Amino acid sequence: MSEVVTVLANCAQLAECPRWDHEQSKLYWVDIDAGRLHQFDPATGENTFLQLEEEIGCFALREKGGFVAGLRSGFVFIDSMAGGITPIADPEADKPHQRFNDGRCDPAGRFLAGTLNPNKDHYSGHYYSLNTQLETSKLVGNNWTSNGLAFSPDGKTLYYSDTPRHVVFACDYDVATAQVSNEREFIRFPHGWGRPDGAAVDSEGYYWSALYGGGRVVRISPSGQIVNTIAVPAKNPTMVAFGGADLKTLYITTADTTYSPEKAQYPLSGSIFAVEVPVAGLAEPKFKG
Numbered sequence: 323m324s325e326v327v328t329v330l331a332n333c334a335q336l337a338e339c340p341r342w343d344h345e346q347s348k349l350y351w352v353d354i355d356a357g358r359l360h361q362f363d364p365a366t367g368e369n370t371f372l373q374l375e376e377e378i379g380c381f382a383l384r385e386k387g388g389f390v391a392g393l394r395s396g397f398v399f400i401d402s403m404a405g406g407i408t409p410i411a412d413p414e415a416d417k418p419h420q421r422f423n424d425g426r427c428d429p430a431g432r433f434l435a436g437t438l439n440p441n442k443d444h445y446s447g448h449y450y451s452l453n454t455q456l457e458t459s460k461l462v463g464n465n466w467t468s469n470g471l472a473f474s475p476d477g478k479t480l481y482y483s484d485t486p487r488h489v490v491f492a493c494d495y496d497v498a499t500a501q502v503s504n505e506r507e508f509i510r511f512p513h514g515w516g517r518p519d520g521a522a523v524d525s526e527g528y529y530w531s532a533l534y535g536g537g538r539v540v541r542i543s544p545s546g547q548i549v550n551t552i553a554v555p556a557k558n559p560t561m562v563a564f565g566g567a568d569l570k571t572l573y574i575t576t577a578d579t580t581y582s583p584e585k586a587q588y589p590l591s592g593s594i595f596a597v598e599v600p601v602a603g604l605a606e607p608k609f610k611g
């Protein structure tokens with residue numbers, strides 16, 4: 323693998339959810355705590371943002387244009403980078419202290435997103451499915467911090483993590499019905515490695531996990547073995563995404579020193595990095611609703 327380069331230095335409080343738009347050749351990403359949806363153009367270096375009125379945990383591009391997103395207040399449509407917010411549904415209206423945190427579309431174009439409980443007093447974070455008829459249903463997980471959602475290339479395996487518990491789970495997934503079964507532990511990281519935050523699966527079915535607190539990204543085989551490690555010049559990597567014309571540019575988002583007091587040791591905390599990797603990622607499905 324090539325060296326890790328800084329793409330956007332010190333650009334966010336909590337950079338997350340990078341998404342490559344292969345039609346526009348642009349990277350979209352969010353600053354969760356700043357409530358901002360960003361658009362970055364690698365060709366020009368231009369990085370613009372839409373300011374929202376609440377935290378945005380995750381989003382997906384929409385086939386009809388614009389975005390579907392998971393905010394603190396639930397699922398919404400965002401018309402464009404100029405704004406236009408339309409509420410869809412809030413499956414956790416009874417838990418205003420919780421917010422959406424991590425999500426992406428499944429191969430059938432549903433938007434799946436998970437919530438987190440900042441108090442970490444109950445395992446009350448769950449993944450929900452938003453189908454193309456805009457109906458929501460509880461999907462899987464009893465988490466403190468729902469994270470790491472990704473699918474195998476054939477869509478038959480769903481992965482997710484609960485970050486503070488250091489564990490990634492794997493489940494059988496029926497794309498036709500959005501049913502989950504056979505949930506099992508995929509990998510549990512020893513203390514000191516970092517905690518499994520956001521993730522992506524490559525075209526060979528390997529799971530790439532951003533290890534929050536560990537300053538690294540790891541590539542994990544379908545059998546749960548760590549086969550590669552990338553050192554990241556920030557203590558808290560938060561997520562990875564494959565981009566570029568060949569989907570071999572791995573973008574890495576990170577959290578700033580709000581989450582890591584070691585500013586002197588990690589002056590690039592809160593930056594977005596990139597590294598060229600030898601295996602292509604998977605193109606991100608768009609929301610079909």
Ligand SMILES: O=C(O)[C@H](O)[C@@H](O)[C@H](O)[C@H](O)CS(=O)(=O)O
Pocket residue numbers: 336338354423424467469485486517519520534560
């Ligand atoms: O980056 C994210 O997904 C969360 O929003 C972060 O807050 C982070 O994952 C979380 O803080 C890690 S943990 O729950 O403290 O282990």
